[in-house]
Amino acid sequence: xxxxxxxxxxxxxxxxxxxxxxxxxxxxxxxxxxxxxxxxxxxxxxxxxxxxxxxxxxxxxxxxxxxxxxxxxxxxxxxxxxxxxxxxxxxxxxxxxxxxxxxxxxxxxxxxxxxxxxxxxxxxxxxxxxxxxxxxxxxxxxxxxxxxxxxxxxxxxxxxxxxxxxxxxxxxxxxxxxxxxxxxxxxxxxxxxxxxxxxxxxxxxxxxxxxxxxxxxxxxxxxxxxxxxxxxxxxxxxxxxxxxxxxxxxxxxxxxxxxxxxxxxxxxxxxxxxxxxxxxxxxxxxxxxxxxxxxxxxxxxxxxxxxxxxxxxxxxxxxxxxxxxxxxxxxxxxxxxxxxxxxxxxxxxxxxxxxxxxxxxxxxxxxxxxxxxxxxxxxxxxx
Amino acid sequence: xxxxxxxxxxxxxxxxxxxxxxxxxxxxxxxxxxxxxxxxxxxxxxxxxxxxxxxxxxxxxxxxxxxxxxxxxxxxxxxxxxxxxxxxxxxxxxxxxxxxxxxxxxxxxxxxxxxxxxxxxxxxxxxxxxxxxxxxxxxxxxxxxxxxxxxxxxxxxxxxxxxxxxxxxxxxxxxxxxxxxxxxxxxxxxxxxxxxxxxxxxxxxxxxxxxxxxxxxxxxxxxxxxxxxxxxxxxxxxxxxxxxxxxxxxxxxxxxxxxxxxxxxxxxxxxxxxxxxxxxxxxxxxxxxxxxxxxxxxxxxxxxxxxxxxxxxxxxxxxxxxxxxxxxxxxxxxxxxxxxxxxxxxxxxxxxxxxxxxxxxxxxxxxxxxxxxxxxxxxxxxx
Numbered sequence: 001x002x003x004x005x006x007x008x009x010x011x012x013x014x015x016x017x018x019x020x021x022x023x024x025x026x027x028x029x030x031x032x033x034x035x036x037x038x039x040x041x042x043x044x045x046x047x048x049x050x051x052x053x054x055x056x057x058x059x060x061x062x063x064x065x066x067x068x069x070x071x072x073x074x075x076x077x078x079x080x081x082x083x084x085x086x087x088x089x090x091x092x093x094x095x096x097x098x099x100x101x102x103x104x105x106x107x108x109x110x111x112x113x114x115x116x117x118x119x120x121x122x123x124x125x126x127x128x129x130x131x132x133x134x135x136x137x138x139x140x141x142x143x144x145x146x147x148x149x150x151x152x153x154x155x156x157x158x159x160x161x162x163x164x165x166x167x168x169x170x171x172x173x174x175x176x177x178x179x180x181x182x183x184x185x186x187x188x189x190x191x192x193x194x195x196x197x198x199x200x201x202x203x204x205x206x207x208x209x210x211x212x213x214x215x216x217x218x219x220x221x222x223x224x225x226x227x228x229x230x231x232x233x234x235x236x237x238x239x240x241x242x243x244x245x246x247x248x249x250x251x252x253x254x255x256x257x258x259x260x261x262x263x264x265x266x267x268x269x270x271x272x273x274x275x276x277x278x279x280x281x282x283x284x285x286x287x288x289x290x291x292x293x294x295x296x297x298x299x300x301x302x303x304x305x306x307x308x309x310x311x312x313x314x315x316x317x318x319x320x321x322x323x324x325x326x327x328x329x330x331x332x333x334x335x336x337x338x339x340x341x342x343x344x345x346x347x348x349x350x351x352x353x354x355x356x357x358x359x360x361x362x363x364x365x366x367x368x369x370x371x372x373x374x375x376x377x378x379x380x381x382x383x
Numbered sequence: 384x385x386x387x388x389x390x391x392x393x394x395x396x397x398x399x400x401x402x403x404x405x406x407x408x409x410x411x412x413x414x415x416x417x418x419x420x421x422x423x424x425x426x427x428x429x430x431x432x433x434x435x436x437x438x439x440x441x442x443x444x445x446x447x448x449x450x451x452x453x454x455x456x457x458x459x460x461x462x463x464x465x466x467x468x469x470x471x472x473x474x475x476x477x478x479x480x481x482x483x484x485x486x487x488x489x490x491x492x493x494x495x496x497x498x499x500x501x502x503x504x505x506x507x508x509x510x511x512x513x514x515x516x517x518x519x520x521x522x523x524x525x526x527x528x529x530x531x532x533x534x535x536x537x538x539x540x541x542x543x544x545x546x547x548x549x550x551x552x553x554x555x556x557x558x559x560x561x562x563x564x565x566x567x568x569x570x571x572x573x574x575x576x577x578x579x580x581x582x583x584x585x586x587x588x589x590x591x592x593x594x595x596x597x598x599x600x601x602x603x604x605x606x607x608x609x610x611x612x613x614x615x616x617x618x619x620x621x622x623x624x625x626x627x628x629x630x631x632x633x634x635x636x637x638x639x640x641x642x643x644x645x646x647x648x649x650x651x652x653x654x655x656x657x658x659x660x661x662x663x664x665x666x667x668x669x670x671x672x673x674x675x676x677x678x679x680x681x682x683x684x685x686x687x688x689x690x691x692x693x694x695x696x697x698x699x700x701x702x703x704x705x706x707x708x709x710x711x712x713x714x715x716x717x718x719x720x721x722x723x724x725x726x727x728x729x730x731x732x733x734x735x736x737x738x739x740x741x742x743x744x745x746x747x748x749x750x751x752x753x754x755x756x757x758x759x760x761x762x763x764x765x766x
Contacts, residue, residue, distance in 0.1 A: 187624055189618075191629070191647065195646070196650065225582055231575075237572045257671065260671075267578055267579065268578075292643075
């Protein structure tokens with residue numbers, strides 16, 4: 001092996017588009033006649049075409065997972081810390097594919113796209129997506145890239161659910177499933193938070209029953225509220241205390257309903273910023289996909305029987321202070337995988353950041369991810 | 384002691400009003416020239432006038448804590464399980480006073496009341512209240528009832544904060560402070576949830592900068608969202624799973640944005656119901672009082688020095704699954720009370736209900752409350 005670039009960026013990347021004309025039959029029974037997927041790739045596909053890793057995004061992510069789009073880009077892709085030469089998902093060894101999911105709002109066909117049947121944005125007519133629909137559409141992208149079997153499917157949160165669905169629906173098309181800060185299904189509390197977020201958006205008068213683009217308005221307030229609420233659940237109580245505590249914005253209490261505390265200011269900023277860049281119908285769609293995810297439901301709620309479909313190896317990672325997808329949820333999955341006699345590695349990473357931890361370069365977590373993927377590569381090269 | 388009524392209701396009760404004309408100087412520096420407090424009493428004040436217990440309400444409570452308002456009243460007062468003959472706050476022994484706090488919306492002067500200066504509802508001009516303002520106004524009510532020293536001040540959640548404030552601000556006017564599912568101050572996460580609730584209300588176009596009554600409209604959607612969010616934090620994750628799990632509302636998934644799961648239906652109902660009965664400006668005011676509560680702030684953040692002001696005995700109760708005001712928050716308080724050499728009894732009650740547990744007749748909790756208050760009475764009769 002020659003000298004490698006370590007801890008560097010994949011550099012400038014150009015998003016690519018793949019158009020599909022074969023109708024996609026969705027879990028809802030509805031059919032998407034044609035669609036586009038926006039994606040990026042990093043690293044080089046080897047001659048055996050067996051070193052590809054598919055990275056699946058979470059609620060608000062997209063295809064831009066690593067690198068930069070132009071020279072003076074201030075922010076790299078959303079998982080730039082993990083993807084690159086010498087990084088845990090090492091582009092010196094792997095060919096990495098990241099896409100914007102169907103129903104998204106960053107270039108793939110979604111509610112804000114033009115419906116060819118009407119010439120107007122789909123809006124609320126865009127079908128509700130299930131994680132299995134995404135995996136099906138992703139498999140077609142993998143076909144298009146002429147890849148038979150992925151080295152791994154990797155994802156955090158909702159991305160981890162896609163990885164698990166791959167393992168169940170396409171067992172012979174991946175060798176490893178990496179689920180980070182995820183779960184086999186949402187709890188009632190998770191669904192409850194999603195429902196409040198959806199109601200925030202749908203009750204915004206500017207939502208216009210989802211036809212806000214036609215109406216030339218935008219449910220900014222509702223989307224902002226949804227994001228504020230989301231942020232509370234992404235952070236641990238401890239990290240919120242560390243970051244903001246009860247610090248005042250201006251030194252004293254105002255005795256009015258403006259911002260008194262730093263945490264209020266932070267949330268308002270996060271909500272405001274997000275509401276400028278994200279499509280409200282996509283937000284609804286992503287939260288429903290989360291709520292609906294429950295692969296064991298097709299097996300009489302028997303998770304072990306469900307996981308018996310899989311043939312790949314599993315790496316499951318949870319974070320000690322993640323209360324949105326707590327370590328207990330990961331442990332349920334690990335126990336079921338062991339009962340189903342699957343190969344599974346598990347680590348609960350001690351980290352203060354809460355659910356957001358999956359995006360941080362935490363040494364124990366990144367070492368594990370790096371070692372797991374590298375060993376997988378070595379083991380397979382020897383077979 | 385003669386035969387007592389046990390486990391019975393206080394029966395039919397009639398709310399009373401007390402009007403005050405002496406200006407009340409608030410912590411904000413503003414002055415309320417006159418105000419009315421709506422209250423109820425249960426049991427009989429003894430000749431020594433020393434058997435009175437003041438019950439303070441939480442965010443959405445009021446003066447109607449026990450009994451019925453008319454014969455075919457479907458629901459008794461909000462803490463009827465705890466207050467009555469033979470019940471933990473035993474009206475065979477104690478004279479119980481419950482009031483609607485200033486700024487409330489159930490008869491006491493608040494944002495929906497008519498401002499004598501303008502002849503219109505106060506609305507957003509009603510001053511932001513601090514817990515110390517409430518305690519001051521409550522002390523005047525106790526004066527009016529010609530009670531020098533309360534046997535106890537008792538409250539859950541925000542009500543517990545009022546009890547603590549009594550112990551600090553009026554040390555010689557109560558013999559016992561009972562704080563249930565409460566804390567010495569909110570965490571950043573608590574404030575964050577309150578801020579999202581406030582933003583839900585204030586961003587509702589029908590909020591009209593708080594002048595919705597003048598405008599003849601009502602921010603129903605915002606208030607409903609705030610309540611939905613509140614309910615998530617009142618229940619433990621486990622109790623939500625027990626009550627709702629992932630049960631579907633109609634047997635199958637809808638693949639649209641209507642209600643799919645029982646938990647969604649429950650939250651929507653709670654939000655809708657609440658938005659018909661509660662004043663939006665009062666909701667804002669109550670959450671700010673929660674956020675601002677931090678008695679140690681006046682003592683350079685030294686909680687021990689702050690608690691040194693108190694002379695009463697303390698009973699602190701927390702619930703194992705309460706994540707809004709977790710047992711850790713109560714333990715911080717208990718440790719500080721011990722360091723301040725105060726008399727303190729503490730119990731973490733094992734209960735699945737989350738924060739809401741303080742409203743439930745949980746045997747261990749009710750026994751403790753009953754024994755603590757009865758022993759206090761016996762000990763004092765012997766002095």
